[in-house]
Structure formats: C-alpha cells, structure tokens
Amino acid sequence: MNDIQLQLNALRDELREHNYNYYVLDNPTIEDYDFDMKLKELLALEAKHPEFHDPNSPTLRVGGTITKNFNTIPHEYRMYSLENSYSKEDLLDWEKRIEKILDVENVEFTCELKYDGASMNLTYENGKLIKAVTRGDGFQGDEVTNNIKTIKTVPLRLKGDFPPKFDIRGEIILPLDGFKKMNEERVENGEEPYMNPRNTASGSLKLQDSSEVAKRPLECLLYNIKGENLPISTQFESLEKARSWGFKVPTVAKVAKNVDEILEFVNYWEANRHELEYEIDGVVIKVNNLQHQEELGYTAKAPRWAMAYKFKAEQVSTVLNEITYQVGRTGAITPVANLVPVLLAGTTVKRASLHNADQIERLDIRERDTVFVEKGGEIIPKIVGVNLELRPSDSTETVYRTTCPECETPLERKEGEAQHYCPNVSGCTPQIVGRIQHYISRKAMDIEGLGGETVALLVHEGLITNYADLYELTKEQVIPLERMAEKSAENLVNGIEESKKIPFERVLYALGIRYVGETVAKKLAKHYKSIEALMNASSEDLVNVDEIGVKIAESVAHYFSEEANLETINRLKQYGVQLEFSAEQLEGLTETLLGKSFVVSGVFEKVSRNELKKLIENNGGKVSSSISSKTSFVVAGDKMGPSKREKAEKLNITIVTEDEFLNMI
Template sequence: MNIENKINQLRDELRKHNHNYYVLDKPTISDYEFDMKLKELQELETQHPEYYDATSPTLRVGGAITKNFETVVHDHRMYSLDNSYSKEDLDDWEKRIQKILGNVEVEFICELKYDGASISLTYENGELLRGVTRGDGFQGDNVTNNIKTIKSVPLKLKGDHPQKFDIRGEIILPHEGFAQMNKERVEAGEEPYMNPRNTASGSLKLQDSAEVARRPLDCLLYNLTGSVGIASHFESLEKARSWGFKVPTDARLCKTTDEVMEYVNYWEIHRHDLPYETDGVVVKVNSISQQEELGYTAKAPRWAMAYKFKAEQAATVLNKITYQVGRTGAITPVANLEPVLLAGTTVKRASLHNADQIAKLDIREKDTVFVEKGGEIIPKIVGVDLDKREEDSTVTIYASTCPECDTELVRKEGEAQHYCPNYNGCPPQITGRIQHFISRKAMDIDGLGAETVELLFKEGLIRNYADLYSLEKEQVIPLERMAEKSADNLIKGIEASKQIPFERVLYALGIRFVGETVAKKLAKEYKNINALRAANYEELVEVDEIGGKIAESVVDFFGEEENVALVEELESKGVQMKLSEEALQNQTDKLKGITFVVSGVFEKVSRNELKKLIEDNGGKVASSISSKTNYVVAGANMGPSKKEKAEKLGIAMIDEDQFLTMV
C-alpha cells in the first residue's frame, strides 16, 4: 500500500472510531488503540506534508492561535425564541398559528432546550467550512479553529448531504466534564468555574485552540437552515444524524398541545438525569412548508416557542435599593442583595423594575426576599418573606431626584417608569446614547467599547456621538490601556462606520421607541433624514405600523435644536443619512396602499423573495387574511380554509405569474 493510501485509510478509520465514541457513545476499540493509530497518522502526515487535509482527525488537538476573531455575517439570521411558561401560553400560540395557516392540521415536534453557547456551522462539499457564534443574530465571531477541536463536530460528512448548508446547535459542557475541570482548578489553587454554560461560551473565544482541545466540550445539533429540500423538521433531524452529526434522540412528534405538555412535564422531572444542562423544551411546527408560511416576527420565528421550566428560587437579604439611569433617562431601581447562589451563578443584584412593582410587593431594605431567574437568566424579586421582616422596617419611598445629576424626576401619565428629563446634561444618559450608537446592531464601531466611551467622556474628548468623528489618534493614545495599535483600530473603526447604511444609522440615533424594525420602516418610507425630519405627527402615523407614541417621539427628537445639530454634524462627517442608490434601485411605489397575503408553494421565486418584492414596491405583507387584505398570492398547496376565507370575503386571488406582472 502506498503512503497516500495508508494516510487516507487511517483518516477514514479514525473518523469512524471518533463518530462511534463521541456521537454514538459506542466505542469499538480501546482508547490506547485509538491513540496509537492517531500517533501513526501524525507521524506520516509530518513526513509527507504534501498530503495535507483540513479535515484530518489529527487537527483536533488544536494549536492554532487566533488573536482577533473575524466578524462574519450569517447567511441566515439566528433568531431568538419567544418564551412560554404555561399551557395557556401554548394554546394561545397554537391559535395564532391556526389563524395564519387557516385551521389546517398542525403537527408539533418537541426537543429539549440545551443550555449552552449557540453555534452555526457551515458545510461545503461535505467539509466543515466555518463555525460562527450567534453574536447579535445578524453576525458573529468566526471560531472555526476552536470548533475543529470538538470531537463530536464532524470535519467531513458522509451520505447524501446538500452541497452547501448551515446547521445550528449548542456547544455544551457535560456535567461530568465540568466537574472534572473544576476539580483540577481547585487542586491547582484556582477559583472554580461558576456554571457549564458560561464556561462553554468562554471556551469558544480562547485564543489558543490547544487549550480548547483540552476542554471536554460537546456539540448538540438541532436545526438545518436554508433550503435543503426536506419536508419536515423531524426528517431533517434524522438526515443530519445520518450525515454524521450528533443530534439528540429525545425529540418527539406531538399532535396536540396536551401531548406537548406531557413531554414538558416528563422532562421537568427527568432533566436532572441528563448528562448536560437543559432549561426548557422547544416546540416547533414540524412541516417546513408551514414554517415558511408562518415566517418570522422582528425577533423570533412564529413557528417555534420555548417552554421554560419553572425557575429556580432562593431567599436572601436585600441590603440596599439603588437607582440606575438608562440612555433614555428611564430610572431602574436595583436591589443590592446579600450574594446567593442561584441556578449556577452568584446573584448580587436584581432589577425591581419600577415604583409600582416595589409598592405591589411592598419591598423594603433589610427584607428577606425571594429571588428567581426569569427564564433562568435575569434575576428578579418575586416576593418578600414577611415573617422575617424587622420590627423597625419602613416603607420604601421611591427616589424623587436623579441619582446622577439631581434633577427632579418625572413620570408621564400611563407610563410605569420615572424619567430624568435632563436629556443633554445627565452623564449616564449621554454615555448611554453613545454606547448605543456604537453597538453592533447600530454603527458597530470596532475597537470601541463601553469602558472606552466612559473614558473618552470623562477626559472631555467627546460630549456626544458626533464628536467621535472628530477624534484623532494623538488624542486617544495617552488614554489608560490605549496602545498605538488600539488607537489605530479605534480611529479606523470610526472611519469604517461611515459606510453603515441609513436604516442602521437611524436606529443608532437612539430616538425613543425607534428600534431596528421601526428604523427600517421609517428609512424605507422617507428615504433620507431631511424628509423624516420634516414629517409631522399626522404624516408619521399614516406610515404602516407607526403608532402615536413613535410618531410623537420622532417629532420630539427633531424638535430639539441640539439633536438637529448632531444629525447635521454626522452628515457633514460623511455618515450615511439617506438610503443608498443600491437600496433605492429596486424600490417603487407601485403597490403602495395594497395589502397582500402570500400562501402556498411557488416555482419561480421563493416565498421570502415574493414578500421582499411586495415590500420593495411599497406594498404590505400581512400574515393572515382579513377584510383589509387586497390580494392573496396563491401558490400550490394553499390551505383550503384560507382559500375558503378569501372567497367568503371576496378577496382577489392571483397566482405567481399575475403578481410578477403587477411588479
């Protein structure tokens, strides 16, 4: 046998043994035999570098150093999931689904919600191309070198896999491996890690992949993304398993939400028997075509819901109530607690939300309070142990002035929170707006973080976000922890942000109630900042999905001379204050004022492309048929009840070709 054949044979053997051990949990050779074969392969590869293979099992030992993790835009956005906590929540969700689909039969698939670090793996020609963290859902960090060290992640696939696709899952640390890591840390005189989830997430960002390889990380995969020609989610799990992925086998098909609750109730008790952490159940519509028809909200898929297990609870003493000021001036009361261990982390602080919540629970300093993690992430106070209340306890009097600038607080009618009205003079509001401006979903300025913003403000180098564009390298080099390379990166990052598109700039301005989705709507409607600035309240509320509160907030923002001056300064510095020619190129008003519902399967363009065509031409896409619907674009396999409803309401049904003729 020649050397190349020998190397390939060893690689195939080791891949098979790797899969048997780490994915199937059914080893067929001893660890010693595996190590001997791996050593033999390493020696042959060292002697014959001409036969290098990026998917070789020898590369799993790590060794590559990553100084800076490249930011990668996801081909398909990684959405969050809406949460439910009761059978009623699930039933309401099912009603919303049926309303959109038109009362057709819906099958659900239940899977455990694994508590780890989300990852998106891209495969091309059967080989791992890259691994990217979730990041903000739109883009994440390229951690491929570290992912390659996780032995349950296949570097090379088998079977009838697509030419290119993404698969999503969680990088986790099993209980046993986590316990062993902490044992070794304690023996070495180091602090133990607090919980598996954070440790797994931190491991992905280690610069030395050899260190990652030493950690017993695992990868559980659960979602094929993009068009892979598979009819159901359950079938996609089986396919992924056959290609070599570690796909958990505890998924269950359910016909009703009663069956879903049986699954939830079983795992709420038995989850502690699992080798890894779970914090709930994910319920999905099984049919891929129904998933496509249901689509997404601004933040989450309509076809999936996370059912969270009951949160852990602990009792501790509330030492002091303090107040934080947000970038909009909103005041948040904070409970400073006697540290308590809760769901794997030490909790020292919890949000008290607002004055009404404090009054409702009659929360007082020195009380013993019950703390819960909402969805096992954010701590909150859910009650007071009145039996332990001290006799000299006094009722909490909510703050009347701003803790930062001493301005008298205001509370608008109908709003829960108090606000500091000192918009242009309150330091946390100013730095908060700048921090929002530079954030990933906004201007995404590389090399600039919250601490540096605070430092630049403290040193008097910036007073607002427009001042960032006047910064010079010589001004920032003397700052604490700022070397020449860091200063270079900061200035380059600011310069590069001038290319950020208008809709994200609009979001970055920090206008109250103008989130990402609203910013896109306004940018699309008004095309440039001057047209938006000139719009009055009556015109704004005429824009689809722009309500009174948003309209009032936009008018108020541009009614302040200082804000107008900021916008003008940003524009003069080269920041994008209008939609690009490319974005405008495909946009028309042909369908303005017309509402469409898209249903069924299409041949010439995908459902998402159809929706985009509608929106690009000024139309509105609705999720369900109503008297306000003008047209139903009907494809193959349209739900019979939807068709019936359209006919009953006398709504015109057009096919794909008729719609394409319209645009």
C-alpha cells in the same frame, strides 16, 4: 492516486468512523489504545507528506492552531431568539395564532429539549465543515472554526445523502461529568472552580489556543438545518437525517399532535431532567411541517413557528442591603436591589432590578428585607416576593427618590407611564454616556476599537458631549487616555471614519430616538428614504406609515422638534454620515404596490418565499401573515392550503400566481 495518498485516506476514513461510533453512537468498536496507535501513525504520515494535507483530517481534533483575532462574519440565515411560554394557556394561545395564520386545524409539533449551552452555526459544503460561527447578535457572530474542529461530536466530513450546501445549528455544551472533573482538577491545582457548565462552554470557544479547547470535553448537540431546496419536509425528519449524516442529535425528540401531548413531554422532562448528562432549561416546541414554518415566518425577534417552554425558575432567598437608582440613556430611572451575594442557577447574584416605583409598592419591598429572587427566563435576576416573617421590627416603607441620583434634577413621571425620568437630557452624565454607547453599539454604528468604557472615559475627560463629537476626535487627543496605546488610538479613529459607511436605517436606529428600535428604524428609513423627509413629517403623516403607532409617531416628531437634535444631525451630515438611502439601495425600490396588502402562500419556483416578500416590500406593498378583508392579493404557489384558498375566494380576494405577481412589478 499513489500508495501513500491511498493509505492516508484509508486511515482518515477509518478513524472518522471510530470517532462517530464512540462519540455520536456511544458504541465504541475499537480499544482506546488501538485508536491512539492509529492516530499516531496518521500524524507521522501527515508530517512526512505535507503535500497531502487535509483541512478536515481527524488529527486536527488535537488542536494546536493559535487564533489571535476572531473575525466577525455575517450569518447567511439570521439566528433568531425564541418566544418563551410558562403555562398551558400560553401554549393554547400560540396554537390558536398558528392555526389562524395557516388557516388549518390540528397542527403537528416536534418537541425537543432546550439545551443550556452556547449557540453555534456550522456550514458544510460537499460534506466538509467549512466554517463555524457563534450566534453573536443573531445577524453576525465570531468565526471559531479551529476551536470547533477539536470537538469530537462535530463531524469534519459527513456520510450518507447530505445536500451539497447547508447550515446546521446546535448548542456547544459541557456534559456534567466532564465539568465536574475539570473543576476537581482546578481545585487540586489551587485554582478557582468554574461557576457553571454553560459559561465554561461559551468561554472555551474564544480561547486562542485550540489545543487548550481540545482538552475540554465539549460536545455539540444539533437541532436545526437551514438551506435552499433541502430534501426534508418536517422538523422531525430533519433530526433523523442529521443523525444519519454523522451529527450528534439526541433521540428524545417526539412528535406531538396537540398541546396536551406537548405538556406530557414537558412534564416528564421537568421531573426527569436531572437524569440527563447535560443541563437543560426547558423544552422547545416547533411546528413540524417545514412548509408551515415558512408560511408562518418571523416577527422582528423570533420565529412564529417555535416556542420555548421554560421550566419553573430556581428561587433563593437573601437579604436586600440597599436600594440604589440607575439612570438610563433615555433618562429612565431604574431602582436596583443590592443583595447579600447568593448563588442562583449557577451564578452569583449581587444585584436585581426592581423595575419601577409601582413594583416596589406592590411587593412592599424595603431595605433589610429577606427577599425571594428568581432569574427571569433564567437570565435576569428579579425579586418576586418578600419573607414578611423575617422583616425587622423597626422596618420603614421605601420612599421612592424624587431627584436624579446623578445630577439632582427633580424627577418627572408622565401620566400612564410606569417609570420616573430625569429631564436633564443634555447635562446628566449617564444619559450622555448611554446615548453615545448606544450610537456605537454593534447593531447601530458598530464602531470598531471603541467600547463602552472608552466612551465613558472620553465623556469624563471632556473630549465629547454627544455622538457628533466623535467625528472630530484625533489620535493625539486619544493617546493620553488610560490603557490607550498608539495602535489602539489609531484603530479607534479609523473605526469612527469607517462608520460613515453604515447605511441610513442603522444610523436612524443609532440616533437613539425613544421607541425607535431596529425594526421601526428600517420601516421609517424605507418609507422616507432620507432624514430630510423624515424630519419634515408630522405626527399625522408618521401614523400613516405601516405599523407606526401614535406613541412612536409623537416621539419621532418630538425628537426632530428639538433644536439641539437638529444641530447634531446637521453636524453628522457635514461629517459624511449616511443620512439617506444610497443610489444602490434606491435601485429596485418603487411605489408600484403602495397601499396593497399581500399574503404569500405555497411553494414557488422562480424566487424563494422570502425573496417574494422582499419584492413586495421593496415595491411599497405590505406583507401580512393571514387573510382578512383588508388583504388585496394572495400570491399562491404550489401546495397552497385549500382552506386558505377557500377563505380568499369567500372574501373575493384576487389570487395571483408567481408569474402574475412578477408581471405586476
């Protein structure tokens, strides 16, 4: 290594250390002027010697890279949502469920603040930042690495005993002081101020010019490490480790031994949250032991081992001008309150869902009422009450409409259902548009170049009436549409062609069968393996599929009994859409374990716990979270809980080792 390279490395290391002391430890060890001089020296040296380029140099903090398109990248470890709780009872119920699944008493928890920012996944290899990806839909997100590198609290190189490869999750936030200064500058320049720190932080991540991102005082607060064979045994230890590697991890996290200690933490921060430099909207409680987290696993949407305790929602009052009605893709009618605009939790609220006729009747909501509005989970505005003292003297009760607001078809309401429906499935425009918009959505067919507005335009122009029509569209038909250039039209037609490669389970979800969400679509696809087999299944057959209830079974059977649906599926088949498992997907799928239920417990050597569960499901078995008389086998690894073993023995359930299980399949 020559002298120039040594000089460059020494300068970079020194500046990294100063950055860490200033932004992470809040303990500067150098004057700002001296730091700036050293940074200029490094910039000059790097410009003179490009052969020694370092993608993680401190000089990259100033930005300058332009990103025209942000690539969509799948997450190696899915980013789940969190279940919400609002009371001590919710937490006690959750604790009981955990103890039952783990078959242990006195579970320990880590309490952390719930930062109100934009979720981010950072990947490090050999101590260097490799990529930064937004949460997206949890399965995949947008790569924003160049922009994230400008944030001073994101280490570009780590220190200490970090693992060779891991992901770390956190929130990109905008501290309140920085947000205030940004808005003061905007007002001075005659620009509109930003609405709230969270949305401003989120919007910053998708700016094309990273030097613009560098001007914003963004921070990254980290809270969760993901990877294989990590040298960590508890959540609290993972926070301390991350801090020692150079990440900014707030020091307020606390270990709690029971729900009372959790509530002590919650109550303190609900009362004192305004002392913080950044916004929080609650507390996140996690099972502390990482092995217990693995045993608990996940539901379709959230980890079983974590819970968000949301602070009481902010409430405002405003006047309800008018009640209007919206039609969803399934024909469901949603009444909507159109309000006098009001500022609530950092955003201007103009509309709120009234849910259904029962809700309107229960709260006796009327036009011209002064109503109380909250944000459910601090996201969706909802009306929670009426100020009867301010009700006009000539007020009249709300009469729920009897015909569809779009096609005037008389509405129907089935027994036991809360919502009214428009039965005009094939002739009601919002239903047609909604079904196609669902078909092209990200978790379904994910058709690039085709958005919801374009779908509405294609329907209104008479070019399509259902999703099968998409496959007959030509570039020439699309070009004349509003805001559609030749390149856009080409991308749209190519995106539709590419969607023919989307696997069967996502196609099944895309069809929009009522009650068939992502998880149910995967279960049905895995069980029947082709649309033909599923179409021929009766309601009675469907109910026998794991976790398929009567309501779902009847809905699926009804969908395939409709001639129009069969005709659409036949067309999709002709166009080459994947309506069965491919040879690659079928490889490794057997029915060896059909009818058998397994509980997986402990730590394994040859395969990970998740791989083990996948092997059970791929071979026709069912994975259960807790031992019961219906359990066929317990697959026991190292450190299996003694009470779990005791329960299995008491119920005479066969306990097998990892090797014995692998021999079974």
